[in-house]
Amino acid sequence: MKALVLTPATKEVSIRELPIPEPQDGEVLIRVHAVALNPVDANYVAHPLAEQEQRVIGTDFAGVVTAVGPDLGSSSDLRAKVGARVAGFHQGACSTNDRPGAFAEYITAPYDLLWAVPDSMSLEAASTISMCGLTAAQGVFARLGLPCPFDGETASSADSANDVTNVLIYSASTSLGLYAAQMVHLAARSSGRKIRLIGTASSSKHEFLRQEPYKYDVLVDYRDPNWMEKVKEATDGEGIDRAVDCISEGETVYKVHDTLNENGKMAVFRGPKGGQYDPTNLRIKPIYGSAWEGLGHEIGYNGITIPANPEARLFATKFFSFLSTAATDGKVKLEPNPVRLMPGGLERIVPDGFALLGDGMVSERSTSRREDYMRPISAEKLVYRLVDEDN
Numbered sequence: 001m002k003a004l005v006l007t008p009a010t011k012e013v014s015i016r017e018l019p020i021p022e023p024q025d026g027e028v029l030i031r032v033h034a035v036a037l038n039p040v041d042a043n044y045v046a047h048p049l050a051e052q053e054q055r056v057i058g059t060d061f062a063g064v065v066t067a068v069g070p071d072l073g074s075s076s077d078l079r080a081k082v083g084a085r086v087a088g089f090h091q092g093a094c095s096t097n098d099r100p101g102a103f104a105e106y107i108t109a110p111y112d113l114l115w116a117v118p119d120s121m122s123l124e125a126a127s128t129i130s131m132c133g134l135t136a137a138q139g140v141f142a143r144l145g146l147p148c149p150f151d152g153e154t155a156s157s158a159d160s161a162n163d164v165t166n167v168l169i170y171s172a173s174t175s176l177g178l179y180a181a182q183m184v185h186l187a188a189r190s191s192g193r194k195i196r197l198i199g200t201a202s203s204s205k206h207e208f209l210r211q212e213p214y215k216y217d218v219l220v221d222y223r224d225p226n227w228m229e230k231v232k233e234a235t236d237g238e239g240i241d242r243a244v245d246c247i248s249e250g251e252t253v254y255k256v257h258d259t260l261n262e263n264g265k266m267a268v269f270r271g272p273k274g275g276q277y278d279p280t281n282l283r284i285k286p287i288y289g290s291a292w293e294g295l296g297h298e299i300g301y302n303g304i305t306i307p308a309n310p311e312a313r314l315f316a317t318k319f320f321s322f323l324s325t326a327a328t329d330g331k332v333k334l335e336p337n338p339v340r341l342m343p344g345g346l347e348r349i350v351p352d353g354f355a356l357l358g359d360g361m362v363s364e365r366s367t368s369r370r371e372d373y374m375r376p377i378s379a380e381k382l383v384y385r386l387v388d389e390d391n
């Protein structure tokens with residue numbers, strides 16, 4: 001099979017022929033039909049953490065199960081059957097310890113860290129959900145404590161003295177933000193809690209973000225120098241109870257922090273080193289976490305070792321089981337990001353996709369390319385098709 005492989009010593013990425021992996025106990029073999037791109041995929045190619053001779057890169061995938069591990073032959077689980085349409089994510093080259101990557105024709109994965117894709121959803125659309133969807137769920141439910149529809153244990157009792165919980169999503173048009181807004185609505189629906197959803201995004205995206213499934217109550221443009229005052233006004237002066245900073249780079253962390261009331265909490269998605277901010281002087285410490293924890297393995301990452309986290313893995317399995325219910329009841333639980341289907345396959349990911357993602361801060365991206373498919377990324381996900389779904 002073909003796979004997109006990084007040589008960390010030279011930072012070169014090339015398509016290599018590798019043996020098709022064999023599913024072990026608890027795993028399935030997947031023919032990958034579509035992959036979606038995330039900023040980390042490009043980041044850790046430009047600045048490799050990995051030290052092995054070669055690492056398959058890539059995070060988000062969707063495809064069809066072609067074989068199951070020895071112990072799964074008689075499993076009744078929807079995701080452990082040959083022919084099942086599934087999606088999930090791998091860690092790619094985003095760690096020092098060797099972990100599998102998604103940008104390959106075939107991959108193996110534990111079936112309980114996959115979700116069954118409903119027939120109504122294309123595999124291209126499904127490939128956009130797993131990593132950022134889980135990250136948003138970890139942020140909104142596990143870290144900020146909003147009521148969770150699929151994991152009662154993480155729901156906390158009312159955390160606002162007010163009738164309304166004011167939630168801010170900074171950079172609502174990021175992939176992460178599109179999922180975080182849906183999580184907030186799930187929290188409100190499952191608990192009956194009244195939530196006022198406030199977002200920042202470019203003005204050109206406001207109309208889109210007012211519609212289902214995002215349904216913001218208030219939107220401000222983050223380029224408006226007075227956006228923080230406007231956010232506070234929208235809370236009737238109460239301040240923000242829960243904030244999700246989908247950029248988490250330098251100034252964004254300080255500014256989002258300044259919108260919080262005294263009992264407020266904020267979730268960030270880059271640590272102080274990668275995000276270049278200093279939490280030591282902040283009154284309320286931003287809560288950081290990594291999607292990788294959901295995979296349940298030890299992670300060697302940015303100079304630290306994050307131990308395997310069984311709780312985070314359990315949360316991920318519950319999240320993926322929740323998404324899977326759409327395949328049986330026909331009700332999609334999380335709308336995918338709008339897809340920008342990029343031309344070509346594995347061979348175009350680095351020259352086009354990674355050029356668009358850049359290799360550093362999301363807030364500092366730029367491109368000089370003029371093709372329509374090379375316009376800046378906003379409220380969408382870059383997707384590459386590896387197999388036509390009809391084949």
Ligand SMILES: NC(=O)c1ccc[n+]([C@@H]2O[C@H](COP(=O)([O-])OP(=O)(O)OC[C@H]3O[C@@H](n4cnc5c(N)ncnc54)[C@H](OP(=O)(O)O)[C@@H]3O)[C@@H](O)[C@H]2O)c1
Nearest residue numbers: 039135171173174175176201202269289290291363378379
């Ligand atoms: N911790 C984790 O496990 C984890 C998981 C997933 C992602 N992340 C991180 O989360 C960040 C977001 O990832 P993503 O894939 O969601 O990003 P993305 O969709 O590629 O981000 C694109 C968006 O960034 C917005 N943007 C750019 N500069 C901005 C600024 N200064 N202020 C506000 N918005 C700005 C643009 O908004 P407009 O178009 O409205 O201008 C655009 O919609 C990345 O740093 C990523 O590495 C972390």
